[in-house]
Amino acid sequence: MFTLKVEDLRTYYKIQRGYVKAVDGVSFGIEKGQALGLVGESGCGKTTIATSLLRVLASNGIIVSGRILFRDLDVVKLTESELKEEVRWKGISLVFQGAMNAMNPVLKVSDQIVEAIQLHEPNVEKQEALERAGKLFQLVGIDPSRLEHYAFEFSGGMRQRAMIAMALSCNPEVMIADEPSTALDVIVQAQVLQLLRQLKERLSLSLIIISHDLSIIAETCEKTAVMYGGKFAETGDIYAVFKNPLHPYTQGLLGAFPGVKAQKTRLISIPGSPPDLLKAPVGCKFAERCKFAMPICREIDPDLIEVEKDHYVACHLHNKK
Amino acid sequence: MEEPLLKINELKKWFPVRTGFVKSMVGGEKLFVKAVDGVSFDINTREIYGLAGESGSGKTTTGRLILKLIEPTAGKILYKGKDITKLKPKDFKPYRRKMQIIFQDPYESLNPRMTIGSIVSEPLHVQKACKSEREVQERVAQALDEVQLTPPEEFISRFPHEVSGGQRQRIAVARALVLKPDFIVADEPVSMLDVSIRAEVLNLMVDLMEKHDVAFLYVTHDLALARHLCNRLAVMYLGKIMERGYTEDIIYEPLHPYTKALMAAVPVPDPESKRAQVVIKGEIPSPINPPSGCRFHTRCPQYIGDICRMTEPKLAHVGKDRYVACHLYSEKT
Numbered sequence: 213m214f215t216l217k218v219e220d221l222r223t224y225y226k227i228q229r230g231y232v233k234a235v236d237g238v239s240f241g242i243e244k245g246q247a248l249g250l251v252g253e254s255g256c257g258k259t260t261i262a263t264s265l266l267r268v269l270a271s272n273g274i275i276v277s278g279r280i281l282f283r284d285l286d287v288v289k290l291t292e293s294e295l296k297e298e299v300r301w302k303g304i305s306l307v308f309q310g311a312m313n314a315m316n317p318v319l320k321v322s323d324q325i326v327e328a329i330q331l332h333e334p335n336v337e338k339q340e341a342l343e344r345a346g347k348l349f350q351l352v353g354i355d356p357s358r359l360e361h362y363a364f365e366f367s368g369g370m371r372q373r374a375m376i377a378m379a380l381s382c383n384p385e386v387m388i389a390d391e392p393s394t395a396l397d398v399i400v401q402a403q404v405l406q407l408l409r410q411l412k413e414r415l416s417l418s419l420i421i422i423s424h425d426l427s428i429i430a431e432t433c434e435k436t437a438v439m440y441g442g443k444f445a446e447t448g449d450i451y452a453v454f455k456n457p458l459h460p461y462t463q464g465l466l467g468a469f470p471g472v473k474a475q476k477t478r479l480i481s482i483p484g485s486p487p488d489l490l491k492a493p494v495g496c497k498f499a500e501r502c503k504f505a506m507p508i509c510r511e512i513d514p515d516l517i518e519v520e521k522d523h524y525v526a527c528h529l530h531n532k533k
Numbered sequence: 534m535e536e537p538l539l540k541i542n543e544l545k546k547w548f549p550v551r552t553g554f555v556k557s558m559v560g561g562e563k564l565f566v567k568a569v570d571g572v573s574f575d576i577n578t579r580e581i582y583g584l585a586g587e588s589g590s591g592k593t594t595t596g597r598l599i600l601k602l603i604e605p606t607a608g609k610i611l612y613k614g615k616d617i618t619k620l621k622p623k624d625f626k627p628y629r630r631k632m633q634i635i636f637q638d639p640y641e642s643l644n645p646r647m648t649i650g651s652i653v654s655e656p657l658h659v660q661k662a663c664k665s666e667r668e669v670q671e672r673v674a675q676a677l678d679e680v681q682l683t684p685p686e687e688f689i690s691r692f693p694h695e696v697s698g699g700q701r702q703r704i705a706v707a708r709a710l711v712l713k714p715d716f717i718v719a720d721e722p723v724s725m726l727d728v729s730i731r732a733e734v735l736n737l738m739v740d741l742m743e744k745h746d747v748a749f750l751y752v753t754h755d756l757a758l759a760r761h762l763c764n765r766l767a768v769m770y771l772g773k774i775m776e777r778g779y780t781e782d783i784i785y786e787p788l789h790p791y792t793k794a795l796m797a798a799v800p801v802p803d804p805e806s807k808r809a810q811v812v813i814k815g816e817i818p819s820p821i822n823p824p825s826g827c828r829f830h831t832r833c834p835q836y837i838g839d840i841c842r843m844t845e846p847k848l849a850h851v852g853k854d855r856y857v858a859c860h861l862y863s864e865k866t
Contacts, residue, residue: 398795
């Protein structure tokens with residue numbers, strides 16, 4: 213039983229020269245209390261998935277097709293007021309990227325959390341909302357007395373915690389964390405990741421964690437999806453994908469991410485750069501950078517096929533048919 | 534033993550804190566941000582020396598002090614045995630040619646209005662290093678070739694915005710390289726780049742070190758990358774070196790409680806491995822009023838009592854080129 217199910221989602225951005233296919237046919241499901249890690253380079257469509265789920269796309273972003281199934285609703289079809297009523301914050305919430313700048317510097321942190329609560333639950337009194345904010349602060353490990361402070365008085369780690377508290381303020385079932393630990397120091401990063409794991413367990417929260425850092429995904433998630441050029445290159449159980457990476461792109465990413473105690477090696481890079489999603493190449497989008505590319509790769513885009521239980525890969529090398 | 538290329542001795546940089554007019558008239562203590570507070574180490578030729586630490590530990594300031602981009606408050610910098618600390622800018626210029634820097638953010642460090650050719654050739658003009666314009670062009674082409682921006686003719690007339698992030702950073706490397714320096718400070722050179730292209734910049738550093746005997750000071754917060762790149766490593770905390778030695782030794786057997794905490798907190802890209810541990814609480818204290826005694830004592834999980842609070846531990850020699858500033862170890866010596 214999935215809490216959230218996404219079927220063949222396509223989100224494009226319209227610009228003068230045409231459509232940028234930021235997300236181009238992505239399907240996944242998340243169960244209660246489970247964490248899915250979306251990983252990939254900048255510009256591969258990770259954040260667009262997040263903004264599509266909440267329908268908070270930039271003004272030129274369009275969900276072209278697909279379904280986002282949540283609580284017997286199709287988020288794609290909802291009106292603005294239904295979204296506010298059912299989905300945003302109460303159902304799915306988002307911890308924005310860049311905790312350093314995501315808060316309003318001229319409002320007290322308490323006012324910002326109260327605003328979020330009252331916007332989505334208009335019949336909650338201010339006092340009640342404040343009490344709830346205090347409990348949330350305790351939950352994420354900040355002293356509730358700090359509620360009366362401004363965001364600039366918080367350290368980086370505390371701002372990220374406050375952002376998480378705000379995302380939890382209306383008891384969502386799904387929380388999306390967009391690059392939750394970038395720009396944080398190692399020790400603070402470990403603290404934030406630990407907090408996310410605790411929240412997931414304590415609140416049976418479903419998490420979507422977006423990161424370019426494979427090690428963060430390995431630390432927090434049960435499932436992962438490696439994105440490339442708006443599509444899933446490989447997805448499945450975290451053990452399957454990390455222990456037996458099949459897509460050359462996944463292999464490349466893992467090679468570029470050495471473990472701190474691993475044998476000292478020369479680092480591996482993936483030559484070239486991500487495709488232009490405005491005029492994506494025919495066939496597999498990774499073919500240009502792939503050292504195993506075959507003629508068929510430049511003609512036909514491989515489908516995502518199941519190679520073993522809960523392990524899917526989109527690559528002609530593994531297409532046994 | 535070979536003389537080190539650079540010897541840093543008790544280097545300090547205290548930035549005065551601006552106080553209000555009244556406060557400054559009334560008097561009282563003058564406040565300083567002790568960004569770097571007595572740091573000593575040396576860098577050999579053909580070596581990538583890592584300087585690791587959290588933000589605010591003073592690692593970037595240290596890098597800039599060595600290049601005299603900022604004037605040190607106290608301490609000595611010896612380059613090939615010569616004290617360059619007090620040199621006037623005019624007298625320092627010949628040394629500047631030998632000591633270069635790669636900045637963190639290639640999106641900010643390259644002038645968007647200059648072509649790649651003029652960016653890379655600028656140091657040559659500033660230093661009047663070439664006799665003719667033809668020689669300049671040759672050196673630029675050579676530098677671009679060295680960083681694998683080939684063919685160079687294709688890049689010379691382009692602008693930074695026309696190339697990718699990894700290529701931008703390689704332009705920055707070429708700019709540092711064009712004067713044939715023997716020491717380069719690489720200040721978090723890959724933290725702004727995508728994971729998949731980090732390796733190309735880092736491997737370039739290794740190649741340059743091996744081919745041209747360039748020494749690097751690699752400033753980083755990423756221990757995993759430092760481990761695969763650096764020969765030796767110093768771990769900084771609040772302006773002081775907590776531990777230094779060979780990278781292998783530090784990674785496999787960290788001694789200082791802070792290094793241990795850092796190592797435990799590094800996430801590992803392997804779902805089967807132990808989860809990153811949070812050994813210490815809180816965040817780095819303010820460098821304006823660093824804690825008394827050992828600066829780490831407020832967060833230290835191995836706090837042993839008053840001595841940590843009262844006395845600042847010295848960097849004690851505990852093994853082959855291994856130094857630790859911690860009372861747990863200084864007692865033995």
